[in-house]
Every structure is written in C-alpha cells, then in structure tokens.
Amino acid sequence: FGIQKTKTGRLKKPFVKVEDASHHYRPFYLQLSNIPLINYSVPKPCSPFDLDKTSALQKPTQAKQRNRVGCEAPGPARLRESKKKGYCECCSQKYEALQAHLLSEQHRNFAQSTQYQVVDDIISKLVYDFVESKSGISRRVKRSIGSF
Numbered sequence: 001f002g003i004q005k006t007k008t009g010r011l012k013k014p015f016v017k018v019e020d021a022s023h024h025y026r027p028f029y030l031q032l033s034n035i036p037l038i039n040y041s042v043p044k045p046c047s048p049f050d051l052d053k054t055s056a057l058q059k060p061t062q063a064k065q066r067n068r069v070g071c072e073a074p075g076p077a078r079l080r081e082s083k084k085k086g087y088c089e090c091c092s093q094k095y096e097a098l099q100a101h102l103l104s105e106q107h108r109n110f111a112q113s114t115q116y117q118v119v120d121d122i123i124s125k126l127v128y129d130f131v132e133s134k135s136g137i138s139r140r141v142k143r144s145i146g147s148f
C-alpha cells in the first residue's frame with residue numbers, strides 16, 4: 001500500500017497551491033517546513049523574512065545554500081555571472097554557460113545581423129551631445145566591449 005508510488009494524495013501542511021479557475025493548467029505548489037514569518041528582530045535593512053541573524057551565524061553553509069543571507073554583499077554572485085545558466089531571447093535557446101553561448105556560432109551570427117535595426121532606429125532619434133574623445137583609445141575599448 002505504502003510502497004507503490006501514486007500521484008494522488010493530499011499536500012503536506014503548510015502549503016500554498018495556485019490553480020487557474022478553469023482548470024486548464026497544471027497547479028503549482030509551495031510546500032515548506034516553515035511558512036514565512038515576519039521577523040521584527042532582524043536588524044535593518046535586512047529582509048523581515050530573513051532567518052534570525054544568530055541562527056544564520058550558527059549555520060553559515062546552510063544559510064548560503066538557501067540564499068537566505070540577504071544582507072551580504074552581492075560580490076560573489078556577480079563573479080559567477082559569466083557561468084550563469086539562462087535563456088537567450090535572440091536564439092530562443094537555453095544555455096548552460098553564458099560566455100560559452102555568447103561565443104557560439106548561432107549567437108554571433110545574430111549579434112552581427114541586422115536584427116538590431118529596431119534598436120538603431122530608436123537610437124537615431126536621440127541627440128548625441130557628448131564631447132568626442134580625441135585620443136580614440138577609449139572609444140576603441142568601448143566598441144570592443146559593445147560588440148560582444
């Protein structure tokens with residue numbers, strides 16, 4: 001009775017279940033061991049949904065895995081950004097590593113295509129009122145970054 005895996009049953013409490021009233025789409029759930037609680041004792045500007053500072057210090061690894069340490073600097077997260085998984089709207093494709101995808105044949109073809117004409121059309125309506133750099137070096141650097 002208990003061994004067989006069935007897809008029927010009740011959700012364990014506490015949970016949140018969201019479902020469209022027409023029942024056309026699969027419902028989605030959130031089941032937690034502890035439902036979020038507004039924590040007034042956490043120091044400002046920490047999120048009131050952060051775990052207590054003392055408990056976060058006791059279990060730093062667990063807190064990091066859960067991404068609950070909201071008050072820490074976002075530095076490490078930015079370093080990892082280049083290896084981020086994601087979805088490319090140009091190629092309509094998921095990718096495992098951002099940098100690798102940007103270097104892929106498909107994406108480079110798009111980046112060098114005329115698909116950005118819609119952006120260029122809007123840019124052409126703006127007024128350029130910066131002082132042009134005379135050395136030209138800074139401009140070249142900016143362009144090499146902009147093309148990728």
Ligand SMILES: [Zn+2]
Pocket residue numbers: 088089090091092101106107110
């Ligand atoms: Zn792409």
